[in-house]
Amino acid sequence: MKQLQSMNRLLLGPGPSAVHPDVLKAMATPLVGHLDPYFFEVMNGTREMLRTVFGTKNELTIPMSGTGSAGMETVFVNLIEPGDKVIVCVNGVFGERMKDVAERCGASVVEVTAPWGQPIDPDEIRKALEKNGQVKLVAIVQAETSTGVRQPLKEVSEIVHEHGALFAVDSVTALGGIPVDVDENGIDACYSGTQKCLSAPPGLSPVTMSDDAVQAIRKRKTKVQSWYLDLGMIANYWGEDRFYHHTAPISMVFALHEALRILLNEGLENVYKRHEDNGKLLQQELQSAGFELLAAEGYRLPQLTAFRLPQGLDDIRLRRELLNLYGIEVGGGLGPLKGQIWRVGLMGHSSNLANVRLFMGALQDILNRNK
Amino acid sequence: MKQLQSMNRLLLGPGPSAVHPDVLKAMATPLVGHLDPYFFEVMNGTREMLRTVFGTKNELTIPMSGTGSAGMETVFVNLIEPGDKVIVCVNGVFGERMKDVAERCGASVVEVTAPWGQPIDPDEIRKALEKNGQVKLVAIVQAETSTGVRQPLKEVSEIVHEHGALFAVDSVTALGGIPVDVDENGIDACYSGTQKCLSAPPGLSPVTMSDDAVQAIRKRKTKVQSWYLDLGMIANYWGEDRFYHHTAPISMVFALHEALRILLNEGLENVYKRHEDNGKLLQQELQSAGFELLAAEGYRLPQLTAFRLPQGLDDIRLRRELLNLYGIEVGGGLGPLKGQIWRVGLMGHSSNLANVRLFMGALQDILNRNK
Numbered sequence: 001m002k003q004l005q006s007m008n009r010l011l012l013g014p015g016p017s018a019v020h021p022d023v024l025k026a027m028a029t030p031l032v033g034h035l036d037p038y039f040f041e042v043m044n045g046t047r048e049m050l051r052t053v054f055g056t057k058n059e060l061t062i063p064m065s066g067t068g069s070a071g072m073e074t075v076f077v078n079l080i081e082p083g084d085k086v087i088v089c090v091n092g093v094f095g096e097r098m099k100d101v102a103e104r105c106g107a108s109v110v111e112v113t114a115p116w117g118q119p120i121d122p123d124e125i126r127k128a129l130e131k132n133g134q135v136k137l138v139a140i141v142q143a144e145t146s147t148g149v150r151q152p153l154k155e156v157s158e159i160v161h162e163h164g165a166l167f168a169v170d171s172v173t174a175l176g177g178i179p180v181d182v183d184e185n186g187i188d189a190c191y192s193g194t195q196k197c198l199s200a201p202p203g204l205s206p207v208t209m210s211d212d213a214v215q216a217i218r219k220r221k222t223k224v225q226s227w228y229l230d231l232g233m234i235a236n237y238w239g240e241d242r243f244y245h246h247t248a249p250i251s252m253v254f255a256l257h258e259a260l261r262i263l264l265n266e267g268l269e270n271v272y273k274r275h276e277d278n279g280k281l282l283q284q285e286l287q288s289a290g291f292e293l294l295a296a297e298g299y300r301l302p303q304l305t306a307f308r309l310p311q312g313l314d315d316i317r318l319r320r321e322l323l324n325l326y327g328i329e330v331g332g333g334l335g336p337l338k339g340q341i342w343r344v345g346l347m348g349h350s351s352n353l354a355n356v357r358l359f360m361g362a363l364q365d366i367l368n369r370n371k
Numbered sequence: 372m373k374q375l376q377s378m379n380r381l382l383l384g385p386g387p388s389a390v391h392p393d394v395l396k397a398m399a400t401p402l403v404g405h406l407d408p409y410f411f412e413v414m415n416g417t418r419e420m421l422r423t424v425f426g427t428k429n430e431l432t433i434p435m436s437g438t439g440s441a442g443m444e445t446v447f448v449n450l451i452e453p454g455d456k457v458i459v460c461v462n463g464v465f466g467e468r469m470k471d472v473a474e475r476c477g478a479s480v481v482e483v484t485a486p487w488g489q490p491i492d493p494d495e496i497r498k499a500l501e502k503n504g505q506v507k508l509v510a511i512v513q514a515e516t517s518t519g520v521r522q523p524l525k526e527v528s529e530i531v532h533e534h535g536a537l538f539a540v541d542s543v544t545a546l547g548g549i550p551v552d553v554d555e556n557g558i559d560a561c562y563s564g565t566q567k568c569l570s571a572p573p574g575l576s577p578v579t580m581s582d583d584a585v586q587a588i589r590k591r592k593t594k595v596q597s598w599y600l601d602l603g604m605i606a607n608y609w610g611e612d613r614f615y616h617h618t619a620p621i622s623m624v625f626a627l628h629e630a631l632r633i634l635l636n637e638g639l640e641n642v643y644k645r646h647e648d649n650g651k652l653l654q655q656e657l658q659s660a661g662f663e664l665l666a667a668e669g670y671r672l673p674q675l676t677a678f679r680l681p682q683g684l685d686d687i688r689l690r691r692e693l694l695n696l697y698g699i700e701v702g703g704g705l706g707p708l709k710g711q712i713w714r715v716g717l718m719g720h721s722s723n724l725a726n727v728r729l730f731m732g733a734l735q736d737i738l739n740r741n742k
Contacts, residue, residue, distance in 0.1 A: 001416050001632045004625055009403045015618060016402050027622055028399035031387050031572055032380045033700045045372050065574070066437045066599060069617040073599045101598045195618055201402055203436070203574055203620035225596050227472045228437060228444045244705070246440040247386060247566055249574035249623070251398055254375055261372045329404045334615070 009323075010350075012359055013331040014145045014304055015173065016195035016202050017347035019259075023200055026258040027251050034248045042257050043238060043248075049260035053175060053198075053268065054190060054208050056182035062238040063194070063204040063256055064229065065249050068172040071191030071205030073101050074229045075139075075168050078209075078217050079189060082106030084136040087128050087165070089113075089120040093146035093334045094170055098139050105225065110135070116147050116337060117306075119299045122155045129163040136216075137166045137189075142180065143173035145196075146334045148295040148306035148343065150178065157186040166213055172196060175206065176263055177275045177303035177347055188213040194252070197275065197303055199348025200259035203252040207231075263348075275302045278351045282344065285360050294341055303347045306333075308340060310367075315339045318366055326362045380694075381721075383730055384702040385516045385675055386544065387566035387573050388718035390630075394571050397629040398622050405619045413628050414609060414619075420631035424546060424569075424639065425561060425579050427553035433609040434565070434575040434627055435600065436620050439543040442562030442576030444472050445600045446510075446539050449580075449588050450560060453477030455507040458499050458536070460484075460491040460522075463515035464705045465541055473510070476596065481506070487518050487708060488665045488677075493526045500534040507587075508537045508560075513551065514544035516567075517705045519666040519677040519714065521549065528557040537584055543567060546577065547634055548646045548674035548718055559584040565623070568646065568674055570719025571630035574623040578602075634719075646673045649722045653715065656731050665712055674718045677704075679711060681738075686710045689737055697733045 011018050032039050051061050064074050076098070080086060086107040088099045091114040102109050110132050112124045120140060129135055138160045142151050153169060160167040168189040171180045177197030182190050188210040195202035209217070209231065217224075217231060224230040228246065236243040263271055279302025283293060286307050294306035309315055315332050319342070322328050331343035346355060382389045403410050422432050435445050447469070451457060457478040459470045462485040473480050481503050483495045491511060500506055509531045513522050524540060531538040539560040542551045548568030553561050559581040566573035580588070580602065588595075588602060595601040599617065607614040634642055650673025654664060657678050665677035680686055686703050690713070693699050702714035717726060 001420060001628075001635065003632065004397050004400060004413065004629050005409070006400050007403050007407070007409050009401065009407065011402060011404060013404055016404060016621060019402055024399040024401065026375050028395040029375060029377050030380065030395065031382060031390055032378050033382060033384055033387060034573070036378070036380065036694070036700060038376070038378050042375065049372060066441065067618050067620060070437065070599045073597065097598070104594055104596050104598055193618070201620065201622040202405070202618040203623055223475055225475050226444065227468070227475055228441045247438050247564070247573040249438060249572065249620075250387060251572040251626075252574055252620070252623075257372075258375050261374065264372065323407070329407060 008327045010328045010355065012344050012350055012355060013329045014343045014345050015347060017199050017345060017350040019199055019201055020262055020349045022262060023255050023259045026254045027201065029251065029254050031250050034250055035242065035244065039250065040242065042253060046253055046257045046260065047238065049264055050206050052264060053260060054180055054182045055184060056208050058182065058208045058210055060214055060231065060235055061208040062234065063206045063253065065246065066205055067202045068191065068193030068205050069097065070229065071193065071207050072098060072170060073226065074207050074231065075189045075191055076101045076105045077224050077226045077229050078231045079137055079166060079213060080105040080107045081220055081222050083108065085110065085132060085134060087112055087125065087135055087138040089125065089140040091118060091120055091147065091149060092116050092141065092144035094141045094144055098170065117149060117294045118296050119149055119151050122159055125156055126159045129159065129165065135163065135165045137168055139168040141170040143171065143178065143301050143304065145173045145304060148301050148304045150299050150301045153185045161186055166216060173304055176271065178301065179272060182208055194256055194259065197347045198259050198263065200255045201252065203249055204256055275346065275351050278346045278353060278356055279303055279305060282346060282356045285356065303351065304343060304345050306341045306343045309342060313370060318370060321366050321369065322362060328359065328362055379698045381699045381726065383715050383721060383726060384700045385714045385716050386718060388570050388716060388721040390570055390572055391633055391720045393633060394626050394630045397625045398572065400622065400625050402621050405621055406613065406615065410621065411613065413624060417624055417628045417631065418609065420635055421577050423635060424631060425551055425553045426555060427579050429553065429579045429581055431585055431602065431606055432579040433605065434577045434624065436617065437576055438573045439562065439564030439576050440468065441600065442564065442578050443469060443541060444597065445578050445602065446560045446562055447472045447476045448595050448597045448600050449602045450508055450537060450584060451476040451478045452591055452593050454479065456481065456503060456505060458483055458496065458506055458509040460496065460511040462489060462491055462518065462520060463487055463512065464517035465512045465515055469510050469541065488520060489667050490520055490522050490670045493530055496527055497530045500530065500536065506534065506536045508539055510539040512541040514542065514549065514672050514675065516544045516675060519672050519675045521670050521672045524556045532557055537587060544675055547642065549643060549672065553579055565627055565630065568719045569630050569634065571626045574620055575627055646717065646722050649717045649724060649727055650674055650676060653717060653727045656727065674722065675714060675716050677712045677714045680713060684741060689741060692737050692740065693733060699730065699733055
């Protein structure tokens with residue numbers, strides 16, 4: 001078998017994003033045991049920094065030992081029991097995924113939809129809550145990775161809480177790129193991933209749960225259907241008791257620790273402004289060059305921009321050329337948008353001025369070659 | 372927040388084991404995307420090498436995106452539907468865990484037990500099969516990490532297949548240390564972890580499924596209760612279709628690729644002999660020094676040795692001294708063995724002659740200090 005090669009890739013897709021060299025170094029740190037006193041220090045530091053980035057005081061704030069989708073599943077398996085009514089907002093792939101995951105937990109799911117590229121209308125959620133009696137949980141995606149739509153949360157949260165439901169938010173592509181503000185936005189359950197705006201490799205899913213969510217877990221009548229994602233047990237390992245549950249992905253926790261440290265050293269406000277500035281610039285440049293953005297105006301994520309490919313172009317071939325000639329990875333469209341859009345991520349360490357210029361130059365060149 | 376430190380630890384516990392420097396380097400390889408053509412090559416190579424180490428031709432052989440317990444859960448959520456009858460062999464913590472996981476899938480579980488430190492008697496499995504009508508699956512642990520017991524598989528497998536059941540084996544601590552021989556042993560479902568004898572960091576769980584197991588999954592009447600671990604979908608990403616499911620833990624796959632390459636370069640037979648020789652030597656040295664081994668003679672794992680601490684000694688304090696003075700980590704007892712045994716791992720890169728000598732010397736010193 002051939003030895004592993006290092007490839008020269010610029011990751012400008014919907015994730016993973018480029019990883020800071022110091023985070024790569026952390027990945028290569030010699031291991032310590034998952035019950036080593038030093039690892040407990042690293043765990044505590046990681047949790048403290050995660051709370052800051054999530055904007056929460058939630059005690060139950062930990063990175064789950066799987067990628068973002070494991071975080072999604074964590075929220076549903078822990079909060080939902082068979083028969084529970086759940087409203088899932090669907091305006092892209094990740095809303096659809098939440099619906100699938102919730103149903104596998106035995107939830108009775110009511111969908112609130114919007115066209116892909118549009119945000120969810122809070123009034124539609126209100127109507128669904130009024131029509132459906134006791135709803136346990138309303139779930140929404142803050143940063144829809146399949147479309148680049150940014151979902152405002154405050155008004156939705158108020159409506160959800162007026163109706164006594166728990167509020168769950170997918171912040172996989174949001175966390176570390178735009179404010180999530182878990183406490184201020186009244187979010188009860190929130191999950192993310194390490195490989196987007198946190199700029200660590202994929203492999204962990206930060207999750208945070210409010211006191212109300214923790215109470216809901218305590219009041220369960222049935223066991224959580226997943227042993228691996230059972231927060232009741234995992235919290236005993238990440239908390240003071242340090243009960244062994246499963247062997248934590250130690251190197252990934254090292255990497256997340258360093259990624260969070262670098263992010264907080266830059267300062268949350270500076271990080272958000274950098275994402276905002278570079279994202280806006282890319283979107284302006286794309287529009288000036290005649291491209292149509294997918295996400296509705298006023299609801300565009302700075303860290304992920306979806307734009308329509310001119311008709312008649314071969315999406316796969318163009319992306320292959322971009323990769324082969326420039327080493328640049330961008331994402332194609334998912335589901336109904338397959339072949340129609342490109343998704344360009346300026347996330348975390350990938351979000352800088354040079355990457356905007358480079359991408360626009362490379363895009364023009366590739367299009368010229370395919371005229 | 373303080374920067375991450377590198378600690379000087381010698382990992383001689385029940386896992387994680389020491390990681391080869393070239394595998395640590397692989398962890399720091401700059402990322403490529405999870406849909407990058409080069410990553411597909413790495414995935415294919417990893418699967419091919421996993422098949423060699425598992426001793427199987429199974430097409431469905433992939434590393435799941437979680438630690439060993441996620442592999443355990445993968446086997447049960449995919450093979451079990453509510454009401455299915457399952458026999459779980461329990462002679463340690465990981466047998467108990469399998470029972471818990473199986474029950475969370477709605478299985479009706481029949482236990483076959485043996486005292487901790489003893490292997491499971493195949494006749495007991497035969498009796499349980501004869502008594503319980505149609506059993507779908509029999510599950511057993513090949514290398515019980517809580518006791519150091521090695522379970523012979525061949526006879527059990529024959530009994531299981533005579534009764535038309537599927538045979539599932541936990542090889543978390545076995546794979547890469549002793550032969551698992553999936554095809555030769557008629558194993559239908561097998562899972563492992565990266566942080567034991569494969570000597571990669573924790574974070575992936577290699578899983579392999581026989582054609583019969585794949586058929587059983589195809590014949591399911593209900594959806595797999597875990598979206599994250601649904602092999603039907605994940606196989607489409609690791610197979611030729613390359614359908615996006617979740618973002619693979621790319622760096623961990625890099626590390627596993629290199630760990631497997633190093634292992635196979637040494638040669639499976641050489642690797643097994645190294646584990647056998649060093650494990651036997653450690654066990655002889657311990658016995659010569661007057662320690663009692665926990666596992667029954669003839670059923671001792673070379674890669675993990677459990678021995679009884681002399682009575683009246685403070686387990687926690689002694690292990691803390693071993694860590695502080697020597698940087699050596701070993702494991703304590705779990706469950707009913709808490710405070711009574713130490714578990715010493717000579718797994719993968721940790722299995723060498725120097726570590727046997729060093730551990731024996733350090734142990735004597737610590738005991739002398741605590742006389």
